[in-house]
Amino acid sequence: MTAIGRIGSEFGAAWSSFLRRRTAVFFTFFFPVLLIVIFGALVRTDPGGSGLFTEPPEYYVPGYVATVVLFTPLSRLGSTVARHREGNRFEKLATTPLSTAEWLAARTAVNTVIIGIASLLVLVLVAVLTGAALPLSPLLIPYIVFGVVLFCGVGAVLGAVTESQDGAVTASNTIGLPLLFLSDTFVPPEMLPEWFGPLQNLSPLTYFARGVRALTPGQSGDPVGPLVILAVLAVLSFAVGAYAVPQTD
Template sequence: MTATGRVSAEFGAAWNSFLRRRTAVFFTFFFPVILVLIFGALVQTQPTGGGLFAEPQAYYIPGYLATVVLFTPLSRVGSEIARHREGNRFEKLATTPLSRTEWMLAQTLVNVVVIGLAALLILALMVLVTGAEIPLSPGILLLIPFVVLGVTVFCGLGSVLGSIADSQDGVIAASNTVALPLLFLSETFVTPELLPDWFGPIVNLSPLTYFSRGVRALTYEGAGLTDPTVLTNLGVVAALAVVFFVAGAYAIPRTD
């Protein structure tokens, strides 16, 4: 069997495993829906009012997308590795031709599909429920590589957390500990003006910051395909995706 065949087979197995967990499927899509309904439709934004949610609805699209790009890969990949370790599956995988890189790629592709669907749902809700105006230009197509690369970054990080944590509960705790600060301190829901000046350089350390800046330029500022802001942030996310994917593949245990 070729490498493509091995990845396809593992992708199919991981996809079917996801679909069998109906609770996981439900909450994967319910969480972003309820988030948009609460903060987008009920709380709503108060332009020029100051404080949180003082910007137009479209400004917060990167934040809503970041919730699924960040939380879902961290918890899903980390938990999958924890389950494999508890079931001694890595010892069995070590006897097959499937490499750690191929296993990681298959898991990443499953998450790309799942989160891609969730992202489409979020965009539709933002337009239909909150009235957010998303510029329809060729540049909006760059949302696809932003989501794909962002998912890859946090799949890699999830793999590292899953390899370090000693149980599924440990993975969930570690994922939340990492994800919550990143979600609110990466130019998503909290604008840079609301943070102290000394915190500015720290924001630049977050991979999610570059995802947020690029997505906001596309969905709020109407940037084009060749906009320097978009391309710069996309390049940073792409470089981080390579680094985290390699780190995540390397962190996968050979045996349990």
């Protein structure tokens, strides 16, 4: 069997496993919906005012999409790797032709499909609840794909270095929450201390948010530069994640 065939077989198994876990399916799509309802519909934007959510609705579109692109792969890959370690599944994997890179590629592909569906749902809800114009450029697709690949790699590393599945989920939330709100997503840079600007550029989610915002009608920016940076970071993250996935337990 070729590498593509092995990845395809693992993809099918992982996809079926996801669909069987109804609670996981529900919360995968429920969390971003809840976020949009709270911040998009209940906490209305007030352009020209003061405080948070004073930008036009279009400004926050990247933040809503970033929620699923960030949290879903971090928590899913982190908990999956940790669960496989606890069940000694990687020891069984080592006896098959499937390499750790192929295993991670299959899991990343599953998450790409899941997050693609979730992102579409998010965009529809944002348009309905806030009236924001949506980024309909074809470049949105590679932004989502590279973002998923990047954070799947990070999630794999978290699952490999934490001691348990609960530890992996805790670590993903500890990393994800600061990144979500401090990466030029929901909080404009001018509202943060001046010294924090260079640190914000160290977050990979910043390039996702700025690039998607540049694709959004009524917003400005360079849509290509951040995509190139995100692609490079995605390749590096995937390589590190594949290396971190244990071949034996």
